[in-house]
Amino acid sequence: MIKSIQELEEIRKKALEELEFRKQQGEGIRIVVGMATCGIAAGARPVMLKFVEEIQKRNLKNVTVVQTGCIGLCKYEPIVEVYEPNKEKVTYVKMTPEKVSKVVAEHIVNGKPVYEYTIGYEENKEANK
Amino acid sequence: MNELSLYILDLVQNSIEAGATFVKIEIVEDLENDIFLISIEDNGRGIPKELINEVTNPFYTTRKTRKVGLGLALASQLAKDCNGKLIIDSSENGTKVKIKLQHSHIDRPPIGNIVDTLLLLVCGTPDVDFVYVHRAGKKEFVFDTNKLKSVLGEGVPLNLPSVQEFIKEELSKGLSNLFGGANFND
Numbered sequence: 001m002i003k004s005i006q007e008l009e010e011i012r013k014k015a016l017e018e019l020e021f022r023k024q025q026g027e028g029i030r031i032v033v034g035m036a037t038c039g040i041a042a043g044a045r046p047v048m049l050k051f052v053e054e055i056q057k058r059n060l061k062n063v064t065v066v067q068t069g070c071i072g073l074c075k076y077e078p079i080v081e082v083y084e085p086n087k088e089k090v091t092y093v094k095m096t097p098e099k100v101s102k103v104v105a106e107h108i109v110n111g112k113p114v115y116e117y118t119i120g121y122e123e124n125k126e127a128n129k
Numbered sequence: 130m131n132e133l134s135l136y137i138l139d140l141v142q143n144s145i146e147a148g149a150t151f152v153k154i155e156i157v158e159d160l161e162n163d164i165f166l167i168s169i170e171d172n173g174r175g176i177p178k179e180l181i182n183e184v185t186n187p188f189y190t191t192r193k194t195r196k197v198g199l200g201l202a203l204a205s206q207l208a209k210d211c212n213g214k215l216i217i218d219s220s221e222n223g224t225k226v227k228i229k230l231q232h233s234h235i236d237r238p239p240i241g242n243i244v245d246t247l248l249l250l251v252c253g254t255p256d257v258d259f260v261y262v263h264r265a266g267k268k269e270f271v272f273d274t275n276k277l278k279s280v281l282g283e284g285v286p287l288n289l290p291s292v293q294e295f296i297k298e299e300l301s302k303g304l305s306n307l308f309g310g311a312n313f314n315d
Contacts, residue, residue: 007295008280014291015281035253036192037199040139041130049245052252056290064288067253069146070192 021061028062029108030083036070042077043096050097051080054104063108076119082107091119132241133167136207139200140169140226141250146191147173147224151258152250156240158232158265165213165232168225176219184217204228211237244300247272252293255286263307270303 022028033039033048044067051065071079076093080103083089090113092103099117107113115121130136137154144152149171157166176184183189185205190198201217204226208215213230230237243263251259251274261272274287277296281287287296 008277011291011295012281012285015285015289018289018291019285035138035142035249037139037203040135045135045138045242045245045249048249048253052290052293056294059290065253067249069142 018061025062027085028064029085031063031065031108032081032083033065033067034069034071034077034079034081035067038070038074039077039079042074044078046097047078047080047095047100050100051104054101055108058104058109060104060108073119076122079119082113084111092117093119093122130203131238133165133238134241134243134246136204136228137167137169137243138246138249140204141171143200144169144171144173144224145254145257147171147175149173149223149257151260153260153262154247155262156243156264158263160232160266163232165211165230165237167228167230169227170223170225172223175221175224176217181217181219185215201226207238210234244297244304247300248293248297251296252288255288263304265307268307270307272300272303 031051033044033051035044035048048065048067055063055065071077071081073079073093078095080092080095080100081089082092082103090107092099092114095103095117099114103114103117130139141152141154151172153168153170155166155168155170157164157168159166180189184198184201187199187202188196190196192198201215205215207213208228208230211230211234213228213234216225216227216229218225218227247259247261250257258278259272259274261270263270277287277292281292285292287293
């Protein structure tokens with residue numbers, strides 16, 4: 001299955017450099033995607049992969065994307081939580097791959113959460129219906 | 130859920146929740162006997178005997194966040210819809226879930242984007258070892274994270290971007306070969 005051991009060796013070298021960089025940077029941003037039955041059915045998989053892809057594309061070495069189980073708010077799935085060190089958690093709801101691009105550009109890169117995608121905005125909207 | 134790959138993603142999450150450190154996913158497409166078989170085997174803590182008949186009930190779940198659990202309930206419905214069956218074999222050494230479907234059944238969902246499913250599982254839970262075996266007719270594709278880990282060495286997790294990219298390519302290529310060049314990456 002492995003095309004060439006040499007190729008993987010090179011990846012290993014690159015990977016070790018990435019690891020070293022992460023260690024030096026200390027705690028980074030953590031993006032958590034809800035991936036229980038409700039999340040999956042609502043489209044969490046393309047959302048999570050879009051995060052991975054954007055982060056790779058922009059070479060953001062200090063950001064990790066992980067998955068979790070049911071967050072407990074199934075009607076708002078796919079749900080994504082962004083944890084930044086020393087900041088309050090931001091919860092994004094009804095995420096789509098298109099929304100991910102904006103969240104990465106504005107929130108992850110520039111530090112400005114996208115309010116219209118947050119749970120607070122969504123709940124306000126519903127309360128005012 | 131409209132893809133078998135999403136059912137797989139969902140059921141493997143059960144294995145991870147059950148503390149598995151090893152998960153084997155096997156797909157057998159047996160056209161001669163018109164069978165599409167999905168099998169997920171783990172070394173998690175297993176399902177207690179007294180609950181084994183409960184797990185396909187949507188109103189049974191071990192989760193704390195809400196009162197329904199749909200994973201195995203949906204899988205069981207899928208089997209019923211496609212003239213097949215769901216078989217659960219569990220002990221304290223692990224669980225094996227088999228979904229047997231009629232390959233040609235009109236209601237059988239397509240496998241869908243299995244590359245994305247595997248990529249998420251492998252990279253999203255780098256501490257779990259995965260083996261993926263996909264047989265279609267006489268052809269076979271095997272993906273084993275242990276092989277990757279043995280070359281990458283200790284301390285290099287599989288979720289680093291450069292490693293992820295490599296894994297994605299390996300999976301796409303392998304599956305594409307299995308189906309004579311079909312693209313599995315959309």
